[in-house]
Amino acid sequence: MREDAQSLDIKDVTANWVNAAVLGFQIEERIKALADLSHTPLFFGRLDYLHTVGGEYAEGAEGDRFYIGRRHVHDANGDPMVIDWRAPVSQPFYRASRKDPLDVALRRRFGYTAGDLTAYEDEHLSDPTEAAQTSRLLQTEIERPRVGPMRDIVATIQPEQDEIVRSDLSGSVCVQGGPGTGKTAVGLHRVAYLLYAHRERLARTGTLVIGPNASFLHYIEQVLPALGELDVRQSTVDALVGGAVDVRGTDEAAAAVIKGDARMAEVLRRALRSHVSMPTEPVVVVRGSRRWRVPAYEVEELVTQLLARDMRYGAAHDALPQRIAHAVLVRMEEAGEAPDDRVQDAVARNPAVKAAVKAVWPLVDPAKLVLRLLSDPEFLAAHAEGLLTEDEQRTILWAKPARSLRSVKWSPADAVLIDEAGDLIARTHSLGHVVLDEAQDLSPMQYRAVGRRCSTGSATVLGDLAQGTTPWATGSWAEALRHLGKSEAVVEELTAGFRVPREVIAYASLLLPAISPGLAEVESVRESPGSLSVRSVRSVGSVGSVGSVRSVGEADDGGGAAGSGAGDLADLDAAVVVACVESLEHEGSTGLIAADARIPALAAALDAAGLAYLSPGEETTAESRLTLVPASLAKGLEYDYVVLDEPAAVVAGEPDERTGLRRLYVALTRAVSGLIVLHAAPVPEALRPV
Structure with missing residues (x-):
């Protein structure tokens, strides 16, 4: 081919x-x-149907046989050899069961090692005498070591995941899924499926995948190319809205929360509309020897009509000169002239008309509008009345107003406000489909920014309410979807875990009552005894020594020492190095996750021990399978083995305890095969043995 x-x-x-x-x-x-991908086989399954697909054989005749793969492959004559996994005839590979075999006689799974075919496994779905068994190859594929970027799950998609993947383009879907339920993979495979089923339409309208940070996007960037899709754009929300200004500043949490509140959209709308003023003078147009006069009250009526239509500010600005010109043409016709459209366009460009429009409906720069709102207390108060309290207004006002646009140190929240103002002036281009991952962390204004990018298209929203780690994290999917403009979206919940071992997810789930009451606990399908080790490290007076090491359930006095002194931290650093060496003895990747403030000390400890390490998003290499991960960047990433440093420090690194516990929940659930938790200070109360 x-x-x-x-x-x-x-x-x-x-x-x-x-x-x-x-x-x-x-x-x-x-x-x-069509390029070959290393270690990626062309087919991973086979379906033998009882009857011909799309027709019927005579009784006793053999049905069709199809090999299922990542892409369509045909021979020199054009006959199919491998069927794309997204084709309708491939669907029973994921959906067929003994209860409902979907006319499938045999389903075969192929196992590969480094790209070589090493095993196969058959399920005779229509044979009532064969007992149902858990697929060994399926389990092996799920548990295969995680080295390098995220890989596709096309060979292991489960029925409940497949239903979401193949849902129609016309509807939006929200997927609530705990750690390890495959929600990110489901979203990416849904994009691949939609591009297969609606290629021409999405080629015109475009698709976009939005992730929480650049490290996450780097981690997932190979999934769609492996499925043959090369043209899907990926971005973060900050990159999406930050093109208009240079973002160099930050906000205090309290200010960021208010700036991200949906009420700011109305504040901006009021502030923008305040630039419109009613005319006080008539418009007099001179053409040749004739003067045509449109009185002020008539121009006022035109302005009032445009305001009542609630058009976008820029569109109304462009419409007003045409409306005034039309009023002039009416007078010309009444005087016996016969003007045409060219005359109306010429009148609309007349200096008198342009001057009147500039005075009544001036152009507004969105960045300048936000600059004035955040630096002029009187201007903000006038347009935030009844929306923001005086305390809230003081919180978002700049202590030292900028002198010009160039000198402003815009924050990410400011960029979202500018994006909102820009859309109030001119409509934002809408894409055909947008995938929004880690959506629970977005503010209402960020949801609005994403919603503008799919206002005429659909969206796949992915997230976990328990992993919301921003001060403005959403409280419910209904609220989030309302801000996104997709209130009609269907909310699906994935509760079967395929990545995190049962022992690890059960330990992390002890935090759920405190961080997200009522949320269903993930039920892991993976049995992995001994996958969790919680160790208390205490100073014994010698730097680098490891104090008491206790397994989960054995920690006393609240799970550790009363505090973390210099000696405790030195011992903790040494214990972390030992745990990393221990984890690296296993095949696969190791992630050392710690509070952001602890990263420099741990980096120094690893350097002193001669352990090479990577930063999040970097490719795992032969020189290093260890990644040093700040807790703030851990979301969405996964490692075969995780060493978690000082849970109390992870919690303390956030503005409040609940956010800190959610950050800890994220860190605890990044492991695929094993988790070692090391602490010198007491672990949070929810994790202590009863």
Whole structure:
């Protein structure tokens, strides 16, 4: 197939150089999509149907057989050899069961090691004498070591995940899923499926994947290319809205919460509309020897009509000169003239009309509007009346107003406000589909910013309410979807865990009553005895020594020493190094997760021990399988083994205890095979043995 694409001679089929360039680009993209991927087999399953798909065989005749893979593969004659996993005929590979075999006689799974076929496993779904068994190959694939970027789950998609993946483009979906339930993978595979089912439409309208940070996007960036999709844009919310200004500043948590509140949208709308003023003078248009006069009251009526229509500010600004020009044309017709559209356009460009529009409905720069709101107490008070309290207004006002736009140190929350103001002036371009991951951490204003990007399209919203770690984290999906403009979205919940071992997720779930009461606990399908070790480290007076090491359930006095002195921290650093070495003895990746404030000390300890380490998002290499991860960047990442340093410090690093416990919940659930928790200070009360 690659050779066929490479052999195409575009000179014989194109009429000009433009067509040749377009076709040449398309052929290059086709060749890229057909490239072999190392360790990625073309097929992973086989379906043997009882009958012909789309028809019926005579009784006793053999049905169709299909090999299922990541892409469609045909032979030299064009006959299919491998069927794309997204095709309708492939769906029973994920949905068929003994209770409902979907006309499948046999489902075969293939196992691979480093790209080589090493095993296969058959399920005779229509044989009532064969007992149902858990797929060994499925379990092996799920538990395969995590080295490098996130990989696709196309061979292991579960029925409840497949239902979400294949849901229709016309509807938006919100997926609530705890750690390890595969919600991120489901969202990415949904994009791949929609591009397969609606390729022409989405090629015109575009798709976008939004993640929480650049490290996360780097981690997931290979999933869609592995599925043959190369043209899906990825971004963070900050990058999405930050193009208009240079973001160099930060906000205190209290100010960021208010700036992210949905009430700010109305404040901005009021402030923008305040620039409109009613005319006090008539508009007099001179054409040749004639003067045409539109009285002030008539212009006022036109302005009032535009305000009542609640058009976007910029569209109304463009419409007003045409409305005034039309009023002039009416007078021309009454005087016996016969003006046409060209005359109306000429009148709309008349200096008198342009001057009147500039005075009545002036153009507004969105950044300047936000600058004035945040630096002018009187202007803010006038437009926040009844919306923000005086204390809230003081909280978001800049203590030292900027002298000009260039000198402003805009914060991420300011950039979202500017984006909102920009949309009030001119409509934001809408895409066909947007995937929003880790959505629980967005503010209402950020939801609005994302919603503008899919106002005429659909969205896949992914998140876990228990992992909300921002001061403005959403309290419910109903509220979040309302701000997103997708109140009609269907909320699906994934509760089966495939990544985090049962012992680890059960330990982390002890925090749920404190961080998200009522949320269903993830039920892990993975049995992994000994996957959790909680160790209390106490100083014994010698630097670098490891004090008492206790397994989970054995910690006394609230789970550790009364506090963390210099000796305790030195011992803790040494114990962390020992735990990292222990974890690296296993195959796969190791993540050392710690409070952001602890990262420099742990980096120094690793350097002193001669342990090479990476930063989040960097590729695992032969030189290092260890990544040093600040707790603030851990969300969405996964490692085979995790060493978690000082839970109390992770909690203390956040503005409040609940947010800190949520951050800890995230850190505790990054492990795929094993978790070691080390602490010198007491662990949070919820994690202490009863």
